Amino acid sequence: MCEEYLKNPQARTVLVAYVSAYQKTAVLAKAIADGIESEGNVKAHLMDIETSSLGEIDAAITASSGLVLGSPTINQNVLLPAYKFLAAISPIRDKGKPAGAFGSFGWSGESSVLLKPMMENLKLDFCGDGVFVKFTPGNEELEVAYKYGKVLAEKVLERDAAAN
Numbered sequence: 001m002c003e004e005y006l007k008n009p010q011a012r013t014v015l016v017a018y019v020s021a022y023q024k025t026a027v028l029a030k031a032i033a034d035g036i037e038s039e040g041n042v043k044a045h046l047m048d049i050e051t052s053s054l055g056e057i058d059a060a061i062t063a064s065s066g067l068v069l070g071s072p073t074i075n076q077n078v079l080l081p082a083y084k085f086l087a088a089i090s091p092i093r094d095k096g097k098p099a100g101a102f103g104s105f106g107w108s109g110e111s112s113v114l115l116k117p118m119m120e121n122l123k124l125d126f127c128g129d130g131v132f133v134k135f136t137p138g139n140e141e142l143e144v145a146y147k148y149g150k151v152l153a154e155k156v157l158e159r160d161a162a163a164n
Helices: 002-007 022-038 056-062 079-088 111-121 139-161
Strands: 012-018 042-048 066-070 099-106 131-134
Touching: 012 022, 012 056, 012 099, 012 111, 012 139, 022 042, 022 066, 022 099, 022 131, 022 139, 042 056, 066 079, 066 111, 079 099, 079 111, 099 111, 099 139, 131 139
Parallel strands: 012 042, 012 066, 066 099, 099 131
Antiparallel strands: none
């Protein structure tokens, strides 16, 4: 049984959690998830955290090998479900998991400067600067999001290889 597992390791999962006021952040979430899954042995779990319970969020975080959180900026802040998600992260249990952030904004884009330090303070291994788009993401922004998903998946695989 153990030898079989070593020959065919289970796919790792990156949780792509998001809240989207006007579906622009949701579009970025899908592009990131596609990039994650393009790396082969890594799955993406898309989760709309606005409609998810705290228990569902906690279970998904626990089961994930990496996390990426998306929130638009509204009134110079991230949305409440993003804070709920962050509250479910355990710096003990989740320490070192590859992580990232993304979102859309109309004017000021504070989510781009708020999410990274919060996730780093929770002891996550934040990848790059995240992906943040003004207004509706176009093809170029979606390609950047896709590539960001690939980077997150690669980090998950690197962390897994280092642990073995």
